[in-house]
Amino acid sequence: MGRHIGPVCRLCRREGIKLFLKGSRCDSPKCAVERRDGPPGQQQYRRGKPSEYSIRLREKQKVKRYYGVFERQFRRYYEMASRRPGNTGDLLMALLERRLDNVVTHLGFAVSRPSARQLVRHGHILINGRKTDIPSYLVKPGDVIKIKEREGSQNLVAGALSMEGMPPVPDWLDRTSTEPAEGRVSRLPTIQDVSLPVTPQLIVELLSR
Numbered sequence: 001m002g003r004h005i006g007p008v009c010r011l012c013r014r015e016g017i018k019l020f021l022k023g024s025r026c027d028s029p030k031c032a033v034e035r036r037d038g039p040p041g042q043q044q045y046r047r048g049k050p051s052e053y054s055i056r057l058r059e060k061q062k063v064k065r066y067y068g069v070f071e072r073q074f075r076r077y078y079e080m081a082s083r084r085p086g087n088t089g090d091l092l093m094a095l096l097e098r099r100l101d102n103v104v105t106h107l108g109f110a111v112s113r114p115s116a117r118q119l120v121r122h123g124h125i126l127i128n129g130r131k132t133d134i135p136s137y138l139v140k141p142g143d144v145i146k147i148k149e150r151e152g153s154q155n156l157v158a159g160a161l162s163m164e165g166m167p168p169v170p171d172w173l174d175r176t177s178t179e180p181a182e183g184r185v186s187r188l189p190t191i192q193d194v195s196l197p198v199t200p201q202l203i204v205e206l207l208s209r
Contacts (some may be wrong), residue, residue: 008081041118056206059198066196067096068113073136078207090191097189100125101135103145106165107175107183109157124153139185157181167195 064074081091096102101116104125110116117135119125125132126146127139139145147153160166162180169175170193175183191200
């Protein structure tokens with residue numbers, strides 16, 4: 001699957017919030033969202049009030065860009081959530097939270113989700129002792145996420161773990177060790193564990209049309 005290779009700060013400006021696509025840089029004075037008010041492009045401001053469709057579309061785009069998934073994959077997550085009992089919007093966000101690249105980021109092994117995705121793709125991650133190179137792998141309670149003990153793999157995450165200002169590990173995860181880097185999934189995430197300010201119900205209303 002392809003990836004966005006343009007300036008990622010434009011994505012944050014378009015959504016009007018920090019998507020933390022560059023990790024700790026987003027908390028620095030270099031953050032484009034704080035330096036430039038308004039969406040990117042020559043025509044930054046539009047007249048009139050956004051339509052109901054536009055409001056719902058922006059919520060969906062915000063989530064897609066935050067977790068780094070494209071439309072077809074996002075639709076599959078929605079279908080999985082809609083087939084399960086419970087609130088579809090909450091279940092959708094919980095499924096996205098369980099992605100391996102998101103978990104690696106939350107554990108502090110990478111400074112951003114794009115960096116975590118690369119770490120997984122290159123085979124540096126072990127799940128329950130077995131190499132897993134699929135960023136979309138959905139973790140389960142009891143799964144142990146570990147960085148390979150070879151020196152090269154450990155050096156890749158050492159810098160991320162030593163950085164100041166990294167957000168704390170969420171309650172549903174447990175970082176059991178830093179040398180070697182290791183973490184564990186203690187429970188399934190819920191909508192309360194999602195840090196992204198989003199209204200899942202608006203996404204459900206858009207996709208259920």
